[in-house]
Amino acid sequence: MKxxxxxxxxxxNIETDFENPVMKNSDVLIQSKYGGLCSTDRxxxxxxxxxxxxxxxxxxxxxxxxxxxxxxxxxxxxxxxxIPPVYPGCEDxxxxxxxxxxxxxxKKSVFIGHGVxxxxxxxIAIPSRYTFKINQSVPLDEACIIxxxxxxxxxxxxxxxxxxxxxxxxxxxxxxxxxxxxxxxGKNIVxxxxxGVGGPTVNLAARxxxxxxxxxxxxxDNKLELAKKLGATHTINSKAFYEDKNLAIKELAGKEKAKxxxxxxxxxxxYLTEDKFQVDCVVDCSGVPETFPLAVETTSKNRxxxxxxxxxKPVSEFLNQKIMDKYLTINGTWACPMNEMKEIVTAVExxxxxxxxxxxxxxxxxxxxxxxxxxxxxxxxxxxxxxxxK
Ligand SMILES: [Zn+2]
Ligand SMILES: [Zn+2]
Numbered sequence: 224m225k226x227x228x229x230x231x232x233x234x235x236n237i238e239t240d241f242e243n244p245v246m247k248n249s250d251v252l253i254q255s256k257y258g259g260l261c262s263t264d265r266x267x268x269x270x271x272x273x274x275x276x277x278x279x280x281x282x283x284x285x286x287x288x289x290x291x292x293x294x295x296x297x298x299x300x301x302x303x304x305x306i307p308p309v310y311p312g313c314e315d316x317x318x319x320x321x322x323x324x325x326x327x328x329x330k331k332s333v334f335i336g337h338g339v340x341x342x343x344x345x346x347i348a349i350p351s352r353y354t355f356k357i358n359q360s361v362p363l364d365e366a367c368i369i370x371x372x373x374x375x376x377x378x379x380x381x382x383x384x385x386x387x388x389x390x391x392x393x394x395x396x397x398x399x400x401x402x403x404x405x406x407x408x409g410k411n412i413v414x415x416x417x418x419g420v421g422g423p424t425v426n427l428a429a430r431x432x433x434x435x436x437x438x439x440x441x442x443x444d445n446k447l448e449l450a451k452k453l454g455a456t457h458t459i460n461s462k463a464f465y466e467d468k469n470l471a472i473k474e475l476a477g478k479e480k481a482k483x484x485x486x487x488x489x490x491x492x493x494y495l496t497e498d499k500f501q502v503d504c505v506v507d508c509s510g511v512p513e514t515f516p517l518a519v520e521t522t523s524k525n526r527x528x529x530x531x532x533x534x535x536k537p538v539s540e541f542l543n544q545k546i547m548d549k550y551l552t553i554n555g556t557w558a559c560p561m562n563e564m565k566e567i568v569t570a571v572e573x574x575x576x577x578x579x580x581x582x583x584x585x586x587x588x589x590x591x592x593x594x595x596x597x598x599x600x601x602x603x604x605x606x607x608x609x610x611x612x613k
Pocket of ligand 1: 261262263282283308371372
């Protein structure tokens with residue numbers, strides 16, 4: 224079969240005769256149609272993260288069921304499907320993480336396109352229980368971004384945004400997770416970094432979770448324009464903010480740097496005029512370590528920062544005192560548990576997510592995957608690119 228195979232750092236070959244996947248009885252064989260391009264693909268390509276070559280990359284896949292294993296359930300040949308990038312590999316979700324409901328953190332987690340072969344290939348075999356059917360009214364060149372770019376921020380907003388003391392002091396805490404009565408409804412949210420994952424975060428916060436204000440912060444005006452279309456009520460170019468004040472933030476240190484960051488944080492929260500300085504949730508999608516101190520400054524007391532973007536290096540200033548004084552909760556998040564995938568598919572089918580705005584590039588094919596990765600790297604891809612697997 225045709226496949227995008229990584230043999231080592233920057234050694235990406237488009238093979239035409241790679242061996243087909245071997246199906247288990249509980250698997251379905253899927254013909255990949257489109258692959259969403261993620262910065263993780265770029266990290267693998269550049270050798271920033273270790274992997275075992277040869278590796279077929281691609282972990283945001285939409286496709287069509289071609290074959291159904293003997294014990295596979297719930298799917299038929301011809302069904303349109305999406306595959307989550309991370310799914311449980313333990314027996315019957317029996318590990319301690321899966322038992323706690325964290326199927327996204329399974330002890331034997333399978334990460335396609337990283338730990339095992341991915342979907343930037345003609346075919347991929349996946350357990351039927353972790354393959355999600357999607358209505359054929361959703362175009363496959365848009366559906367491919369659901370598995371990661373949409374589901375990761377969905378989980379972050381739905382399940383990682385609620386402060387512990389709120390849960391403890393609510394009579395029926397479960398209702399705070401339901402869309403209709405979700406904690407974020409009517410709240411103020413700040414999203415740092417509105418690229419491939421930040422865009423869906425803005426969109427979901429505004430349209431699905433019905434936040435009152437969604438402030439998008441980025442350093443590129445064209446990304447901020449897209450954020451507005453996706454539902455951001457306010458946009459801030461942080462680079463322009465510092466430049467206007469003649470602050471060379473990268474060269475500042477110590478108290479001067481802290482003062483500059485604090486000024487930007489005040490500027491961000493001042494936008495939320497009705498609830499002056501009340502920022503209920505900060506979602507950091509930037510993948511830039513320097514954003515963390517800004518997130519700490521921006522978040523209001525007793526609230527949460529959710530870390531969605533993966534920073535390439537640790538944060539140098541952890542600001543323990545500020546975190547304590549502000550009674551902040553810092554929540555990590557990772558992919559999306561299996562029991563939230565159906566809700567996402569339903570949201571998409573009900574047109575509560577603007578996939579058409581989020582997928583900004585549909586012109587790449589597998590043969591041009593390397594170009595696509597390079598374009599992503601230099602900021603030429605505004606939202607998400609869908610790679611046609613053909
Ligand atoms: Zn990804
Ligand atoms: Zn498990």
